[in-house]
Amino acid sequence: MRCPECDATENRVVDTRDSRGGHAVRRRRECGVCSTRFTTYEHIEERNLYVLKQDGRTEEFDRTKLSRSITIACTKRPITQDEIEVMVDLILDNLTNQLESEISASYIGEIVMEHLAPLDRVAYIRFASVYRNFQDIGEFQEVVRDLSTEEERSVQSQNQEEFPF
Ligand SMILES: [Zn+2]
Structure with missing residues (x-):
């Protein structure tokens, strides 16, 4: 490690x-x-799940990757790593209850947003604004890592009308 x-x-x-x-x-x-x-x-280790990506490729679902993406979205927010891990478990429960073992990346993104929305508005907006554009957790990580505080602020204000809460 x-x-x-x-x-x-x-x-x-x-x-x-x-x-x-x-x-x-x-x-x-x-x-x-x-x-x-x-x-x-x-x-x-959970039962094998596969992610169907936007470009048609399939890759094995990676819990660590998902948890890392959410952790990045929650950077400097009042959310503990334990809370994030509990959320990832709930998301995983939801995904493993699906009949299909192949799940689209955009569906996973929607589920993550559903869980983030009530927990922390800023983390939700970060995730939503980046994920909706990229549909890929790997790319998402790169982009969020590069977001400066200033950019985050402008992302927030740009998105305020789209998310009326
Ligand atoms: Zn060191």
């Missing part, structure tokens, strides 16, 4: 505890090089 700050692989676990009602184990780790602390989660 690479350090999010310096990319080093050397780290030690400083705290381990149950998370999400015992469905996951949460570990606090400390980087052996720069001492940055970060959190990892261990959970049972």
Whole structure:
């Protein structure tokens, strides 16, 4: 597991505890090089789901990717990583209850937005404004990472009329 700050692989676990009602184990780790602390989660692998992308390609659903996208949308918002993981579980429950094992990327995006909307307006708008354009979680991550605070503000004001709440 690479350090999010310096990319080093050397780290030690400083705290381990149950998370999400015992469905996951949460570990606090400390980087052996720069001492940055970060959190990892261990959970049972879900049944294989496939994402049908806009361009017609299919790829295996990746829980980590989805969780990371939501985490990025929630940057500097008052939402804990545990809350995000609980949300990802609910989204996953929803997806695994679908009859099809192939689910369109845009449908996943809609489900994420449904969950984000009541939780945090800014995170929702970030996700919605980027995801609606790109329909791809990978591309989405790149774009959100590049968003400056100023751009976020303008994105917010641009979208205010579209989202009347
Ligand atoms: Zn480090």
